[in-house]
Amino acid sequence: MSQKKFRDKNQLYIIEGEKLVKELAGGKAGHDHRIKLLFATGDWIGQNQTELARSGIEAVEAGLSDIKRVSNLVTPPQVLALVNIPNPQFNEDELADTPVLAFESIRDPGNLGTIIRTADWFGIGHIICTPDSVDVYNPKVVQSTMGAIARVDVIYKDILQILNRPGIKKKAVYGTFLDGENIYETTLDKNPMILFGNESHGLSDRFDPYIRQRLSIPSFSTNGAGSESLNVASSVAVICSEIRR
Amino acid sequence: MSQKKFRDKNQLYIIEGEKLVKELAGGKAGHDHRIKLLFATGDWIGQNQTELARSGIEAVEAGLSDIKRVSNLVTPPQVLALVNIPNPQFNEDELADTPVLAFESIRDPGNLGTIIRTADWFGIGHIICTPDSVDVYNPKVVQSTMGAIARVDVIYKDILQILNRPGIKKKAVYGTFLDGENIYETTLDKNPMILFGNESHGLSDRFDPYIRQRLSIPSFSTNGAGSESLNVASSVAVICSEIRR
Structure with missing residues (x-):
């Protein structure tokens, strides 16, 4: 997902870290940026069960070492997610x-x-x-x-x-x-x-x-x-x- | 020079690329940021002989592979330089x-x-x-x-x-x-x-x-x-x- 060809093929982009994930999962985001899939540590999923259930977002438990492989950050986050790429048109x-x-x-x-x-x-x-x-x-x-x-x-x-x-x-x-x-x-x-x-x-x-x-x-x-x-x-x-x- | 301990010890910092080097070598820079030593490819030194002679800056010829080892940029520049760290005081x-x-x-x-x-x-x-x-x-x-x-x-x-x-x-x-x-x-x-x-x-x-x-x-x-x-x-x-x- 860090490479453009994968983003183009799957029409998904990656967001990393609790702040960004919560912002896009919550009501503050535009409707077209839906979280498709979320990867997080067991701890994070445990702490956010209520919000996850309410949002209906599918969460996959992952170890920090798995997250690290996908992450682009120096310190891998507890959570990252794949988000649908919208297709805005300006009339x-x-x-x-x-x-x-x-x-x-x-x-x-x-x-x-x-x-x-x-x-x-x-x-x-x-x-x-x-x-x-x-x-x-x-x-x-x-x-x-x-x-x-x-x-x-x-x-x-x-x-x-x-x-x-x-x-x-x-x-x-x-x-x-x-x-x-x-x-x-x-x-x-x-x-x-x-x-x-x-x-x-x-x-x-x-x-x-x-x-x-x-x-x-x-x-x-x-x-x-x-x-x-x-x-x-x-x-x-x-x-x-x-x-x- | 990319690490703080080396900068502190030698009181020098690194600048990379022709634009920055020329700006600090020319009259536009503050007097306290003097270029101490410059590393550049033979080509670059050849093209800038007049300016180098005028400025009195010591230039060391270096291969691109040497420059690459010191450089912090994705594409190593033709020239980089070590600059005196000034010690400004505000009264x-x-x-x-x-x-x-x-x-x-x-x-x-x-x-x-x-x-x-x-x-x-x-x-x-x-x-x-x-x-x-x-x-x-x-x-x-x-x-x-x-x-x-x-x-x-x-x-x-x-x-x-x-x-x-x-x-x-x-x-x-x-x-x-x-x-x-x-x-x-x-x-x-x-x-x-x-x-x-x-x-x-x-x-x-x-x-x-x-x-x-x-x-x-x-x-x-x-x-x-x-x-x-x-x-x-x-x-x-x-x-x-x-x-x-």
Whole structure:
């Protein structure tokens, strides 16, 4: 399940640890992320019998050494589970009245996971990634969402295709750049689509014709010798905050 | 150099990859982060002879297989270097008129690295970590700062000790909590000290007597079933943005 080909074949992804399992087993998760099968130590199953019975989740007892073989964590957890991979579809109406985050070739699993967690915090439920981006069901992405993966829909599509849909053409499309307009001096649309580029190369120019406004988070580095850029997950946090504040 | 005991003994830390090496070798770095020794492939040394001669940095030719043995990256770089560990000290005057970020028991190297990069972007040069926090010269921290490590001073000290200094007592001290006042409805001091808690446990109550205001980034999750918290590096990005905007 840690490898994409197994995830694709079985349409299941792995979650690890009590916190994540309880969040997805309980009412907080989206309906489409159902736990299919749970592996846990006898101790854990004993302590959680009531919840397991209520949820109807099938639990298989496993030794810590078995869990360790499957686990991607440094310290194997008491419990891990296999979860159905949902197949979210975004229709145009759905995208029209809500902020949408779109990522070109995002590569770092920790970044994508943190971004999903941030989007959830700011009530943003729609993320689009170009197909060459890191897989959202990669275990590192999943774990760093801290459960938000079940509440934020992520689809893999060519962003240009979506930008070309008639219903989207009315949307305020922002691109994030190092040389854009100062976000603090711009009145932002409340339901924009915001494009973020790859960690190393930024946004490619094929999106230029669709971008209504180029935005930047200005640097306050005093000596003009500061960092070249913000981390993409940090940029997402700042921009989501600006839209919602 | 990847282990803390070696770093402590030799007072050197490791940086990997051309981008980081060039940033610390060039004028952009702080003076205290001097490259002591550089290991690179013959190709790399050949291509960078002029810069090496100008900088006066001693370069040792190494094969990729040698570099691989020392490297912490999945793909070993063409160049890595050992850098002097500086010994920053914060005096009270220095802390009085600038924002300061303080972290209790921060544990994740990627978080601390991203925070240093964000602090640099927002022109914040002073970070305090409690001594049980992750080491700033841990290779994962260093790499994720993208060079900002040379421009932001990080000290390890009991935060209470600093809060007790007479010069600091006048400072606006904010704590970040899940149940604090909405940061968007608060007029923030421009040069506060902001306390952030551990990734799992938040801020402990021993800081309560020193905190002027408890702050929160409000959640905009629509169904009241959102994430329990924001990632600490994302929170730092939002709060730095609020102070500087």
